[in-house]
Amino acid sequence: MNLNLIRRGAVALAVLTTLAFAALGLAACDDEDEGSGGNADVIAAITALDNAGLHEIEVELTETGTPPGDAQATALRMQSLVKLTAWPSDLSSPAEKLAGLLGEMAAALAGNDTAKAKEATTKAHNAAHDFSFATWTYLQKKAGVAEEKNTGMDHASPTGAAGASPTAGHTMSESRITVENPRARVSNTDVSAAYFTVKNSGSAADRLLSASVDSSIAGMVQLHTMVMEGGTAKMHEVQSIEVPANGSVELKPGGFHVMIMNLKRELKEGETLTIRLKFEKAGMVEVKAPVQQIVTSGMSGGAMSTPTTGH
Numbered sequence: 001m002n003l004n005l006i007r008r009g010a011v012a013l014a015v016l017t018t019l020a021f022a023a024l025g026l027a028a029c030d031d032e033d034e035g036s037g038g039n040a041d042v043i044a045a046i047t048a049l050d051n052a053g054l055h056e057i058e059v060e061l062t063e064t065g066t067p068p069g070d071a072q073a074t075a076l077r078m079q080s081l082v083k084l085t086a087w088p089s090d091l092s093s094p095a096e097k098l099a100g101l102l103g104e105m106a107a108a109l110a111g112n113d114t115a116k117a118k119e120a121t122t123k124a125h126n127a128a129h130d131f132s133f134a135t136w137t138y139l140q141k142k143a144g145v146a147e148e149k150n151t152g153m154d155h156a157s158p159t160g161a162a163g164a165s166p167t168a169g170h171t172m173s174e175s176r177i178t179v180e181n182p183r184a185r186v187s188n189t190d191v192s193a194a195y196f197t198v199k200n201s202g203s204a205a206d207r208l209l210s211a212s213v214d215s216s217i218a219g220m221v222q223l224h225t226m227v228m229e230g231g232t233a234k235m236h237e238v239q240s241i242e243v244p245a246n247g248s249v250e251l252k253p254g255g256f257h258v259m260i261m262n263l264k265r266e267l268k269e270g271e272t273l274t275i276r277l278k279f280e281k282a283g284m285v286e287v288k289a290p291v292q293q294i295v296t297s298g299m300s301g302g303a304m305s306t307p308t309t310g311h
Helices: 003-027 039-050 054-064 071-084 089-110 114-143 297-301
Strands: 177-185 192-200 206-212 218-229 232-237 241-243 247-251 257-263 272-279 283-292
Touching: 039 071, 039 114, 054 071, 054 114, 071 089, 071 114, 089 114, 114 283, 177 272, 192 206, 192 241, 192 272, 192 283, 206 218, 241 247
Parallel strands: 177 283
Antiparallel strands: 177 192, 192 247, 192 257, 206 241, 206 272, 218 232, 218 257, 272 283
């Protein structure tokens, strides 16, 4: 992985993004929160955070077990930026939380525990995604422009249908992810499952790396598939699920699916389960999955869902 090339591209993206969104600061300059920095300062700070390279640091840790040489310095710089920026009052609390997680990331990267460093980096990266979305939504609302909706579009697609905001190190041509027909199974025991279709309209393949739900819902979430072994369908964990370029993959009973385990409460029909999906290129995508009665008898037949290409 050429991190220098990625970061040079990120700098160029930051410049273009700042120019593209500069009108937000001008449009809302007459209505700033008392005690907060100017809108231009907020835009500059969130653009720098978006392009800091947290995604690349997490990927490098995952793939090689070793962080980039400047990973700790990046975490410390971003912590300083978040702490010193005068965020509007609506964002002050999440900013404080993010600064704390960036500090924990920097401390973990200074140690020799790779697992701890990866966990801290993942938490900081996820929090940065959430904070970026909240910040751009706040700015768009103040500017009186259409607000983006966090409905599953790749964060790396600034002009996508869902209006997602730009995120570190990605280009629009790499991956454009949408998640369709999400649903979760009513739980009769301490396990459930979620199913959906992932579509990639970008020119490069992507991978679904993990899924998660709130810790108050379940203790463990994994990506699974079903395979036939000796005439019996058996479930196995998988480390990732590929989503081909200009193609799709369906997660369904009998094939790939999200397994939700160690449930802490019953999932009842009619409620909605929030699931966070992490993609290698697209980053974090949050989906709302209605909880339904789902027939899974087809799993015994061993039917496998496979990626389809849509050129």
